[in-house]
Structures are given as C-alpha cells and as structure tokens.
Amino acid sequence: MKFSRLLVPTTKETPNDATLASHIYLIRGGFIQSVGGSGLYNFLPLGKKVLDKVRAVVKEELDKVGCQEVSLSFVTPASLWQESGRFEKYGKELLRFKDRKNNDFILGPTHEEMMVNLVRQAVKSYKQLPLNLYQINLKFRDEIRPRFGLMRGREFLMKDGYSFHTSEEDMKREFNLMEETYKKIFTRLGLEFRVVEADSGAIGGSGSKEFMVLADSGEDTIVVCDKCEYGANIEAAVRQEKECEVEAPEAVFAKFHTPDTTTIEALSAFFHVDPYYLVKTVAKRALYDEDKSEVVLFALRGSDELQEVKACNAVDANDLVDIGEEELEAAGLVAGYMGPTVVPEGVRVVLDNNLKEATSMICGANEKGYHLVGNSFKGVEADYHDLVAVQEGDLCPNCGAPMRYTKGIEAGHIFQLGTQYSEPLGATFLDVNGKAKPMVMGTYGIGVSRLLAAIIEQNHDDKGCIWTKESAPFDLQLIVSNIKDEEQVALGKKLYKTLSDKGFDVLFDDRKDRFGAKMKDYELLGVPYAVVIGKKLQDGLVEFVTRDGLAKEEVPVDAIVDLVSQKV
RNA sequence: CGGAGUGUAGCGCAGUCUGGUAGCGCACCUGGUUUGGGACCAGGGGGUCGAAGGUUCGAGUCCUUUCACUCCGACCA
Numbered sequence A: 001m002k003f004s005r006l007l008v009p010t011t012k013e014t015p016n017d018a019t020l021a022s023h024i025y026l027i028r029g030g031f032i033q034s035v036g037g038s039g040l041y042n043f044l045p046l047g048k049k050v051l052d053k054v055r056a057v058v059k060e061e062l063d064k065v066g067c068q069e070v071s072l073s074f075v076t077p078a079s080l081w082q083e084s085g086r087f088e089k090y091g092k093e094l095l096r097f098k099d100r101k102n103n104d105f106i107l108g109p110t111h112e113e114m115m116v117n118l119v120r121q122a123v124k125s126y127k128q129l130p131l132n133l134y135q136i137n138l139k140f141r142d143e144i145r146p147r148f149g150l151m152r153g154r155e156f157l158m159k160d161g162y163s164f165h166t167s168e169e170d171m172k173r174e175f176n177l178m179e180e181t182y183k184k185i186f187t188r189l190g191l192e193f194r195v196v197e198a199d200s201g202a203i204g205g206s207g208s209k210e211f212m213v214l215a216d217s218g219e220d221t222i223v224v225c226d227k228c229e230y231g232a233n234i235e236a237a238v239r240q241e242k243e244c245e246v247e248a249p250e251a252v253f254a255k256f257h258t259p260d261t262t263t264i265e266a267l268s269a270f271f272h273v274d275p276y277y278l279v280k281t282v283a284k285r286a287l288y289d290e291d292k293s294e295v296v297l298f299a300l301r302g303s304d305e306l307q308e309v310k311a312c313n314a315v316d317a318n319d320l321v322d323i324g325e326e327e328l329e330a331a332g333l334v335a336g337y338m339g340p341t342v343v344p345e346g347v348r349v350v351l352d353n354n355l356k357e358a359t360s361m362i363c364g365a366n367e368k369g370y371h372l373v374g375n376s377f378k379g380v381e382a383d384y385h386d387l388v389a390v391q392e393g394d395l396c397p398n399c400g401a402p403m404r405y406t407k408g409i410e411a412g413h414i415f416q417l418g419t420q421y422s423e424p425l426g427a428t429f430l431d432v433n434g435k436a437k438p439m440v441m442g443t444y445g446i447g448v449s450r451l452l453a454a455i456i457e458q459n460h461d462d463k464g465c466i467w468t469k470e471s472a473p474f475d476l477q478l479i480v481s482n483i484k485d486e487e488q489v490a491l492g493k494k495l496y497k498t499l500s501d502k503g504f505d506v507l508f509d510d511r512k513d514r515f516g517a518k519m520k521d522y523e524l525l526g527v528p529y530a531v532v533i534g535k536k537l538q539d540g541l542v543e544f545v546t547r548d549g550l551a552k553e554e555v556p557v558d559a560i561v562d563l564v565s566q567k568v
Numbered sequence B: 001c002g003g004a005g006u007g008u009a010g011c012g013c014a015g016u017c018u019g020g021u022a023g024c025g026c027a028c029c030u031g032g033u034u035u036g037g038g039a040c041c042a043g044g045g046g047g048u049c050g051a052a053g054g055u056u057c058g059a060g061u062c063c064u065u066u067c068a069c070u071c072c073g074a075c076c077a
Helices: A021-028 A045-064 A077-082 A112-122 A168-188 A264-271 A309-313 A324-331 A447-456 A486-501 A515-525 A534-538 A557-567
Strands: A032-034 A041-043 A076-079 A095-098 A104-107 A131-138 A153-165 A191-199 A209-213 A221-227 A230-231 A254-257 A281-289 A292-303 A318-323 A349-351 A362-365 A372-376 A403-418 A429-430 A436-438 A442-449 A476-480 A504-507 A529-533 A541-546 A551-558
Touching: A021 A032, A021 A447, A032 A324, A041 A045, A045 A153, A045 A168, A045 A362, A045 A447, A076 A077, A077 A104, A077 A112, A077 A447, A112 A131, A112 A153, A153 A168, A153 A447, A168 A191, A168 A209, A168 A403, A168 A442, A191 A221, A191 A403, A209 A221, A209 A230, A209 A447, A281 A309, A281 A362, A292 A309, A309 A318, A349 A515, A403 A447, A476 A486, A476 A515, A486 A504, A486 A529, A486 A534, A504 A515, A534 A541, A541 A557, A551 A557
Parallel strands: A191 A230, A292 A349, A476 A504, A476 A529
Antiparallel strands: A032 A041, A076 A104, A095 A104, A131 A153, A153 A442, A191 A209, A209 A403, A221 A230, A221 A403, A254 A372, A281 A292, A281 A318, A362 A372, A403 A442, A429 A436, A529 A541, A541 A551
16 A cells, blocks of 8 residues: 555644543544544544454454354344343443334444344254354444543444353353453454453343453453462452451440541541451442332441442442432431441341451441440351452462452453343243253453554554554555655665565555654554665665564665565 | 533634634645655635624624533443
8 A cells, every 4th residue: 555545644733632542643643533522433544454454353263163243233123122121221321212203222232132132033943052143343332421532432343242052051161262262362463461250240140251451541450360360350359358467356245435436547546456357337329220229338347448349239239329428317327437237227238248257346336426346247147248349469369379450451351141131032942852941141242443442552652553463554664765766766666566466565655755754654653564765775775663662674675575574 | 410621724722801804833735945753935725713692883702591522530342
C-alpha cells in the first residue's frame, strides 16, 4: 500500500477527552474516529485492518478446535428476553426500542437467548451434541459512562461463543478446552496475560474465569500469587484463613460505655485491642427484582474489608447501595454502633466465614455509645458467607505464599453456565432413553475491539503504538526520506515491489512530506519494522529500524532484502 | 441517577464578565522556496456561535427553557 493513497488522518494534537495511551494513539494514529463522543467510533482503514487481523487469529484458533461460526441478527425481539427473564433484569444498559408496529426490540448486549433459540429449533437429539457455536459481531451496551476509547465503548466487537452438552462433565471438558484455546489466542497476539478466577456477574452460572491482559491502566484489580499459578479477580479472590499474632483479649460478656467511638480505629484504640478482634458491621440496601429491597448488615472482622460483589452475591441481590443516616434510623439501626448480635426486626444479617468459631469479639450494641465485649460465635447458627476483600500480603489459598495486587484489562471471560438458560427457554434434547433433558451450556467471550486497546496499553512508548507481529497493520514500513531525490525514489519503488512480491505487507511512504514528519508518523502508527532510504544511500546504505526500542541499523542496499526476510 | 464543567470552522481553543463587522493555532486548497526529526513565505476556502423562545435599534455575549457532551463515584467484553 502506498501511504499517499491511504486514508490515515494522523494528528499532532491529542483529543481532550483521551487520557489512556491506547485511546490517544488510536485516535492520533488515524485508526479510529470518534462519532460525536458518547462511546461510538468509526474504524478507519488502518483500524479496520488491525481489527480484522485480531479477529482472524480468534477465528483460526476457534475453528481449529471444532467451533463453528454463525452470525445472529443484531436486532433481537424482546420476547426472547422476556422468556429468559432478563428483559426486566438486565437494567438500563439494555437498549430497548419499538418498531413501527409497536413491538419491543432490543439491541443485543450478549446473545445467550438468541443462540439458545437457534439451537432449540435445530437440535433435538443427543446425537447432535456437543456443539460449540460462536459469532464475532457487534454488541451494544448502553454503558452508564462510556470512556477510554475502545476500552469501554457502547458499541463494540465481541466474540461470543456458546457450547451445548448432554452432561456437566462434557461441558467442563469443553470449558477447559476453551481455556487452552484462549491462552493460544492471547499468546499469538503477543499479550502478557493471566487467567484468573472470577465473579460470574450478570451472565450467571458457576465456575468462571477471566483472561486479564496485564496493564497498569486496567480497570480491574486482580490478586496474584507469584509462587504458584493462583490468580483471581478481587471480586472472587480467596485467601488462607488469617491468624492473628496478638493474643485475644480476655473478657467476659459485658456491655461497655464507649462514647464517640464510631470507627474501628477509635474502638481499637479505646480497648487497646487489635482490629482482628472487633466486628465491623456494614449496612447496605440490597435491591431485588420488582423494586423490592431490604436492609442487610454484613459483619466481618475489623481487620478485613468488605468485598461488595461477594456481599451482593451472598444475598442474591441485583445490586447493593449505600444507606443514608436517616434510612438507618428508620430501620432501627444506630450508625457507628451497629452489631450483628443485636438487630431490629426486618434487618437481615450475613456473617463472614471468618467469624465462625470466633471468640472474644467486640461489637456494637446498636445503642448510642455502647459496645458489647466478650462475644463468641462458637456454635452460633447464622448465615455465613465469604465476604472479605483479599488484601495485599494475604496468603495464597493454594501454596501459602503472600499475594499481591496487580491491574488487568478483562479481555476474555469464560463461564460454566449449566442449565440456567436452557431450562427457562426450553432448550432440551432427547437422551439415549428418549427422555427430554435441558442442555448443559458454557459461554465464552472475547472483547475483540477491546483487544486493540489492550494491545496498545501493553505495547506503546511515549511516541506511539508498537503493534505485535500478529496484530500489526503492516509487516514493514518503507520510507523514502526525500521524494525529490530520484535515486531514493527509484530504490524505494524497487524494494517495494521486491518485498511485496515476497509476500510482505509493506506500507510505502511515498509522500511529499519531510523526513521528520514521516518518522513521527512511523513511530505513531507503530508498524514493527521500517526501512529508511535516506542520505546514506550515497554510500550504498539504508537504515533498518525496529519499532520496539527504535534501534537503527545501517545496512548495505544489496543486503536489505535478506535482512528483512530474516527478521520480519 | 448524584456532584462539577463545557458546547464558537474537521480538531484544539480565545471572545461571553462590560451587547456594536466572527477570531487564533493545527489541518485543508493555490503558488514558490525547503527535504535526516512534525519547515518557511505569500495568497485562499471553510461558521445557522448546540437548539428554541425572549429582552434590545442591535445578542456568540443578557434572561428563560431545552438538548448534547466531558470529568469524578456504582457496570462490563
């Protein structure tokens, strides 16, 4: 491709809303174009090319292990979503609209319903299973706050795959196969990533794993162990039970006057007791379907932090929201002095697993200015769940080594769904005995357009993009320094033809611009290698540039084709 | 939805307080000079000043309404 013919509107200036490297460089490099803000983007020729390359890698690896590509209609009748119950449940991210006949439709944010519908119509027998179908198509989520360019757009390209099985075991086999396949995909794309345990969120299901591209700008906090393979999203991370070196305070059960002692720190100082022996009680309002809600107290050790997603799952709520002071009062709770042992009617209590068997604990008396000491949870029947947010330094549940936090970009997510959708939607098959059974499902996603952003987040410098081999828009950029120098131009044309004939995808910078402008564009676009034909041509030399690190090597003209063949 | 802010040329902004000919930089077009780090000179094109209504002889500027977008906290590939 000749640069002079290519539509790549590169700019010197940064759009004012772009803060992330990937956002800045994808816009400045003319890969994508913002469509009036609000998380919508056009892909320009270069962006489209990269997108197609990434998509091709995904498709190749999936097809290799027997997945089949389909394409589901983007506009979805709402009736399907009403059948699964998600039409109401999914929330405002689901874009709903009506057609001219006043029928409800949605724009698919994910396609479980559609795929199940496809399969239930076409698959009737165990002989047709297992099946793994996927598509690489647009999705639309009316995000509350789109930002970061392709990282969190409202319209995005996603690969979503769904597998259907006759048994749980077979589904797990496929789940593991997908994990391996995803690893191959991310590895081929040149990404540094980590597979972590995850929360299943709105999709539902049991076991789920996320593929996190490691980058400081990532929106997710993940907990990793350096000694072993363990890694988990903070929302799902677990740890070895914490011990406390400080001895438990000796005390019999009693009520103490504790004025102005409303925080864990103050309480710890007041009693000279380690926070480990205090009960932290967090009140939240849990929201359920049909506008139902209730007040829930989550109790855990004072030395721990509440993990909201775990808490939300513990009560099976759609969401948890903070409670204001008036609302607390109305529920009969005293801010700063709440405790799980003294609870007004209508307030639900959930205890953290770590409180099971805990003794010598201090907690609020639900009375202004009073705490209770010497509480024991030994043998107490209650609603116990894992509620704690794993901290840095907590011990790995596998090997016991200290764990640390790191940041990741969620680029893939695989779920063991079970029969969550097949049952309500009636996707059944006849087994060997002629009995109807719901299909056991798995679902597997990759954020394809987000991957472009992720690749750049992980591979860039202060000058621009550094594409990895499999994602690069071109193999090589051929730069003629001075277009008025006939000798340079002649060599450029010759090399362009030779290298193209050899099968390299070459971007030939034949523009009239000056050397500086061309180099800046080269660095911004981030093609892995460049050959610069410039002044040194008088001495029979050209320059071979490696984008990653910008190392430059002077090479005799007649050796350059071999060098390119060998390196690129 | 909560809080803060911005809408003026393709992009980035000034002008608004104090009403009086629509501006600057980048980009774009023409001609010329330049060609190893985003060049220079000269000339040029491009605007319902987010929208609607109002005040006024006169509104980008003042008033009312409305829409959109951005930024900070809860979602997700």
